[in-house]
Amino acid sequence: MNPTLEIFSQGEEIVTGQTVDTNAAWLSQACVNMGFTVTRHTAVGDRLDELIALLKEISSRADCCICTGGLGPTSDDLTAQAASLAFSMPLHFDTKAFEQISSFFRNRGRTMPESNRKQAYLPSGAIRIDNQWGTAPGFTLQYNRCRFVFLPGVPFEMQHLFNEFVKCFFERHYTLNPKQLITLKTIGIGESDIQTAIADITIPPEIQLGFRAGPDHIETKLLAPAQYPRQKLDVYIDTIKSRLGDFIFGIADDCNHCDDLPSTIDKMMRDQQRTAIFIETISQGLMAAKCAIANDWLLETHYQRSPAHFADRFSVAFDDIMDLPSQAKSIANAARNQSGADLALIQLYSEDNAIDKQDCTITIYNALLSPEGLRHSTHTIGGSVKRKQNQAALLALDLLRRYLQNTN
């Protein structure tokens, strides 16, 4: 039997709908992957009596509970106080926590506001979870059958604390039988097309097949019992891989983490010691912005509204009636020579008047000029201006990814 786990989110901004509770989903997925059975999510606002009642209730129902939020410096941050009252563990001043909070401000050349002192008070008997990414330390304590973990509500702080501390802590304290999860990440192919492509593959009922469409890529997931033989599972993975081919940019399983598209490209650019220049139109800086993991391989990016301006900028002959491939080739060539980059990635488009319009489709033309010659791709994209911008950036980067994967 897997241990049960509940997620408890605290904050008026969540319960009133000002903030979508993405922490609950992130934590649930992480805990399901570790082998917990997540049974319930609860969110309440900043009322002490409600918090106390709920903590007591959960302590008698679940084996484990992760609470987020309410650890900030302000008067509406009541979680430590609520835990202290619910579990009769008086708050005490933790000097180590206080030192960390003070040095957080000192390192940033700022004076610590008096209000942050409050964050150093933790329930006695709790184990402190050091937070290098913000001012709120987390903590963990046991009450009744339930192990409680309290984390700050700021997503990146919460995620760091979970990954750096909570994960190892859970692995030591629980006997977990995580299922085997294999995730194939694709770009450039829609969810229904993926389903059609693999519809005739017979997958045994004990393996669960799922899909998750995000704004940046689509995940096809296989979830198998812990004891399911990996060789048998590999047969299904290989069949799906052969159907989806080049659309797959990464595969994650228990042994391999798989990054998002920009991180995948970043790794290959470094490994292959290449440099690039980007020429952006629809993506308006987002191609480069997505690659801001490290700056050393991306030498330059330029956004201009019209290809004519680029031609001017790079002093190449330009004619409005030239077709997109000829325009792209001549600009990319000049950009590559002038910047000294190994690769020039350029995006042009047709139907000028559709860029700024919501829900109009637009055809984009991506070209990548490398020492081996010119590769290109054409896509039609639609939706809001923001969606078109995002898709345009991703599909251009995906042309670079395909080149790097095939030349390696």
Add this chain to the structure above:
Amino acid sequence: MNPTLEIFSQGEEIVTGQTVDTNAAWLSQACVNMGFTVTRHTAVGDRLDELIALLKEISSRADCCICTGGLGPTSDDLTAQAASLAFSMPLHFDTKAFEQISSFFRNRGRTMPESNRKQAYLPSGAIRIDNQWGTAPGFTLQYNRCRFVFLPGVPFEMQHLFNEFVKCFFERHYTLNPKQLITLKTIGIGESDIQTAIADITIPPEIQLGFRAGPDHIETKLLAPAQYPRQKLDVYIDTIKSRLGDFIFGIADDCNHCDDLPSTIDKMMRDQQRTAIFIETISQGLMAAKCAIANDWLLETHYQRSPAHFADRFSVAFDDIMDLPSQAKSIANAARNQSGADLALIQLYSEDNAIDKQDCTITIYNALLSPEGLRHSTHTIGGSVKRKQNQAALLALDLLRRYLQNTN
């Protein structure tokens, strides 16, 4: 006293974190705006006993509850059955519902799968909520003190049913007094510094003061009772405004919507009919990418790793030992002249080696060259590479916002 309302979401995909529960936030916001006090969100998976226990629990605690999900045709859709058992209201076959489900398929030229028949069974005594946007009818019933509303989990169906039926139904059944909410949005000042700046303002206990720190800006919120006189409330708003001054980029209340920073800038750039060129370093394209609402006022953006490259690009004399203000001025001047833009916004930085490093702080220098001269700002930013990139983009854009707000 406002009636209390809870949101109850049903579905294994929510509780395991495969789907982020955006319905809960959407419904909460809509109900808070109507005048409900939303007290709790709960999500559970597809287990009949848990569903029954939870429905009973809520019936004795809240004045109203909106449940989403679990109304589909498959065996794991258990909500109607759970409601029937929890409230002793046997399921009965609703012929009108069945006719609607059948015609939904008929109108699309499809045969109704036998499994959809199940969706026509509703608890006896419930009022059906017709669904023209999908196959699952909603329903509403009263038990103990609580009015339950059951809606499908598909967001657009749920939203349609809420807007077309539930809203009017609530207005008829409850005496609602929506509160007054005023939100002040700031950038460039931290949450603790805001609190310190306004700490000595005595705000009456019936006005609730709250803060919300997001990755892009911080919101200071005042929530006042419906009957609280607006003139009296304005005194507090004005006092807070005078303390936070230029850090405020927008104020939202019942009458005025307030956009995020890029949209605020976009509106002013259009209204004032100006054009701009951006010169980016740390932000690596993100300054421009954030402004991709419309493209007409942003003529160009350029990212290069080093100021020396910009000097080269714009053919200006450049000396490594020049200070940042002189470098910025000479590059901005050339960029503005060559592009023909009204405004040149440039970002330079010191401590070259800290850009790519997580958690190192870096000092950025933003300059805006306009027909009226040069404005500049200096900030020290820290955190992950992604956070530094985001802050760098926002703080440069904020210099532009301050200029536009003051010249208007």
